[in-house]
Amino acid sequence: MESNIPGFLINQMMPKLEKYCAFQERCVSEVKTKLTRLNVPREYWESLLTHLQENGFVNEERFTELFVRSKIRQKGWGPVKIRMELRKKSIADSMIDNYLSDFQPEDQNELLLSWLRKKLKTLTKDEPLKQREKLVRFGISKGFETGKVFDAVNKIIKAQPED
The missing domain is CATH 1.10.10 (Arc Repressor Mutant, subunit A)
Structure with a gap:
C-alpha cells in the first residue's frame, strides 16, 4: 500500500494525519478536508485514507x-x-x-420536554401565543420533529400554572 506513496508523504503527512485522527474521532470527509488544507495531491488521497482505515484511525x-x-x-x-x-x-x-434507531421515541420526548421546560423558565411572561411560538422555534432548532415539538409545547403550556 505505502509503496505508491512518496516518502515525504509517509514521513511528514502520515504522522500529522494519524495525530489528527487520534485526537478525536473523524470521518472520511473530515480527513479529506484536512488533506486539502495540507495541500496533499488528490492522487494520494485514496492510499492515505486506506492506510488510516486499515490501521483503525478512521472508522465511519x-x-x-x-x-x-x-x-x-x-x-x-x-x-x-x-x-x-x-x-x-x-x-x-x-x-x-x-x-x-437506538434513540427511542420515549427518550426523545423526555429530552425535548426537558429542554422546553428549561427554555420556558428563561422566557419573559409574554403573551401565551408568543411564548408558544418561541418554544416551538426552539424545539425545532434543537432538531426535533415539528409534530413532536407541537405536542410537547402544548403539554408544557397546559401544565403551566395560571397567573
Whole structure:
C-alpha cells in the first residue's frame, strides 16, 4: 500500500494525519478536508485514507455511533438535526438510521420536554401565543420533529400554572 506513496508523504503527512485522527474521532470527509488544507495531491488521497482505515484511525461506523451518542447526551440534539449534520459529513443514510434507531421515541420526548421546560423558565411572561411560538422555534432548532415539538409545547403550556 505505502509503496505508491512518496516518502515525504509517509514521513511528514502520515504522522500529522494519524495525530489528527487520534485526537478525536473523524470521518472520511473530515480527513479529506484536512488533506486539502495540507495541500496533499488528490492522487494520494485514496492510499492515505486506506492506510488510516486499515490501521483503525478512521472508522465511519465508530464515528457515527459516537457522534449520535455525544450529540444526544452533551448537546441535547434531536434526530432531525443529527441526521442533517451527519449527511453534511457524507455518512450513509443506512448507517445514520442504524444508530438513530437506538434513540427511542420515549427518550426523545423526555429530552425535548426537558429542554422546553428549561427554555420556558428563561422566557419573559409574554403573551401565551408568543411564548408558544418561541418554544416551538426552539424545539425545532434543537432538531426535533415539528409534530413532536407541537405536542410537547402544548403539554408544557397546559401544565403551566395560571397567573
